[in-house]
Amino acid sequence: VLASNKSKALATKTEISEQVLKKEIVYGEVESYTEIKASHTQMAMTEGQSLTLKANIPRASDIRWILNGMELANSEDYRYGVSGNNHTMTIKKVSQYEQGVITCEAKTEHGLVKCQFNTTVTEARSDAPSFLVQPRSQNVNEGQNVKFTCEIAGEPAPEIEWFKDNIMISMTSNTKLSRSKNVYTLEIIEATVADSGKYTIKAKNKYGQCSATSSLNIITLVEEPAKMVIMEQRAAAASLHSDSFSATSVHMAGASMAKASMAHEGSFQRQFESMSAASMSAMTSESMVSMSSSSMMKMSIDTLINSYLFFSHCPVAPKIEFLPEDISIELGRPLSVSCAFSGDPTPEIEWTRTGKQCDEDSDRFHIETTEDLTTLVIPCVKEDDAGAYTLKLSNKLGSAMATVNIHTRSM
Known part of the structure; x- marks a missing residue:
């Protein structure tokens, strides 16, 4: 009987030990699945920007976003979202308030899952516009293309306006405005005299403004009038005729001089004077015809240039x-x-x-x-x-x- 009682007591003790062990195992399993840190991310944010945080938690429910221990309600400033296993929160406009620890909490079959974001917020750049490269003044021939180019720094990116003689410039068929990063360009296609003037670019943002002005001078090309072309053609023909006439006169003059050497001195003098008059007449005709072409054209261009220089220095x-x-x-x-x-x-x-x-x-x-x-x-x-x-x-x-x-x- 005593042995039987001892055996029963031992069996009871063993059963109790097994139950305690099972409970400890269960409690251990529950504790191990109660809180799971799925991710830990460092985030750098800038004031004023819009930012979306994303946490990947499969089969999650009861999503909560918490900032420094305070729950963030789903609102216009903190917009919740979900796409598959990705749970997001979009901060409309980051400020220093969002610096610290932002946590996404969700319940899963394994327990409470946390995705943590350590956030650092830096001040936004705030620079007034300033010129790194200013547009330069130009002298351009009529019909050529013109480009005014400048480089402007500023944060946020400045608003740009171009003016000609204080009148705002807009895009047209022969006027193009473009931008490539910080470089701004005004292009004039086949410029005319009417495009001459003062060109101003103005840049501004909420922190300040700047402007720069440059000049454009369109030079009119001097074209040869139709009358000058006709005069040149006639002068060339007259020159050929006068050359032939001059050669004949010289040949006749040579024969007259040979014959005159055997004649009376007075007769020789008269023939020589006659020859000289004819030769001089031919030479004068040739010189005048030549002047009527190249010299007259040169004089016309020189006169225009001298007039331009005179009036430009008034x-x-x-x-x-x-x-x-x-x-x-x-x-x-x-x-x-x-x-x-x-x-x-x-x-x-x-x-x-x-x-x-x-x-x-x-x-x-x-x-x-x-x-x-x-x-x-x-x-x-x-x-x-x-x-x-x-x-x-x-x-x-x-x-x-x-x-x-x-x-x-x-x-």
Whole structure:
């Protein structure tokens, strides 16, 4: 009986041990499948961009997106999505708020699955437009193609406008506007004299603006009139005739001189004078005919060139060709104000603000001037830089003035 009781007790103890062991195994399995980290990703984001996060979780349900411990509700700012096993969340506009840890949680048959994204948010680039390469002035023959090309930096990419003599340029059959990355081009097909003028490109974004102006001079080609062609043809024919007449005169003159050597001196003198008159007449005719062709043409072209040079160097009073009237700029941004001008002799340049010359304070202002363009540069706009700036041009024939109003705004 005692042995039987011991055997039963041992069997009971063994059964209890097996049950405990099974429970421990079950608990261990449950614990091992309770939380699974499917992925861990480092993410770099930029302020202002739109970004989509993607988590691959097969057969998932009850999807939740969590930012730094706080659940993000499905909304316009945080849009949930699903495509097959991929679960997505699109952040409409990234800000510093999204920096930290973003987790996608989902329930599966194996337990709770987590896909984690460690996010770093950097500030967006914010650069006012500035010229890396400015368009250059050109002298082009009539009928040729013209290209104005420049390179402009700026973030976000600036809006571009082209002007001719202060009138905005649009695309036409002979005018093309194009862009390749930061390079902007204005192309004029088969330019005419009417295309001559001042061309300005203006670039602006929300952080500032800049502009540059260049000149285009179309040179008219001098074409030979139809009358000149006829004169040249007649002159060539007359030249051949006069050459033949001149040779005959010389031959006859030689015979007359031989005969005159045996005659009276007075008779020889008369024959020589007769020969000289005929020869001189032939020579004069030949010279005049020759002049009526090549010399007259050369004189005509020389006259046109000399007239062009004379009038192109006539003194001209200063004139302001282009200057913006109003400019709005954010504080702390650089600003360039460009003005295209003309005048001969080249006028003296003076930028003033409230009666004080801007170049007197070189730390605040910088002035760059070329043959037909002057630019006032403020490297870092401050609140008290707002106001009216006046440009004055002057030479011995007169002066010209214009004002641009600068308005500042906080970021």
